[in-house]
Amino acid sequence: MSKYPSLENLNREQSDALEKGSFLIISARKEAAAMLRRAGVELPEDGFGFRSPCFAHEDGHGRCGCRDYEGDGGTCLTRVTVDPGTTPVPVRSCGHPASKHRGT
Numbered sequence: 471m472s473k474y475p476s477l478e479n480l481n482r483e484q485s486d487a488l489e490k491g492s493f494l495i496i497s498a499r500k501e502a503a504a505m506l507r508r509a510g511v512e513l514p515e516d517g518f519g520f521r522s523p524c525f526a527h528e529d530g531h532g533r534c535g536c537r538d539y540e541g542d543g544g545t546c547l548t549r550v551t552v553d554p555g556t557t558p559v560p561v562r563s564c565g566h567p568a569s570k571h572r573g574t
C-alpha cells in the first residue's frame with residue numbers, strides 16, 4: 471500500500487478544499503500576527519511562526535523566496551526577488567497557491 475495520499479493527485483473538489491483550508495490557516499496566522507502588532511509586539515524575521523512563507527520549489531532556484539502569503543485565496547501576489555546576486559535584482563510575484571504556504 472502507498473504511504474500517504476499524494477496532494478498532487480487530488481480531484482477537483484479535494485484540491486479546492488485544500489486551497490480553502492490552507493487559506494483559512496494563513497488567514498488565522500495573519501490575524502494572530504496583526505493582534506500581536508496591535509499589542510506592540512515586533513515580529514522577528516521568522517515571524518514567530520505567524521508568517522506563512524512559500525514552500526514551493528522552483529527548478530534551478532531552490533525554494534521560492536516568498537516570506538508571506540498575500541492574496542485572497544488564489545495564487546500568492548507577494549513580490550519576490552529571483553536572484554539577489556544580479557543587478558538589477560529580478561523581481562516576480564510568487565504565484566504559488568495558498569496550499570504551498572501552509573508550512574509543514
Ligand SMILES: [Zn+2]
Nearest residue numbers: 524536546564
Ligand atoms: Zn507566496
Ligand SMILES: [Zn+2]
Nearest residue numbers: 524534564566
Ligand atoms: Zn512561492
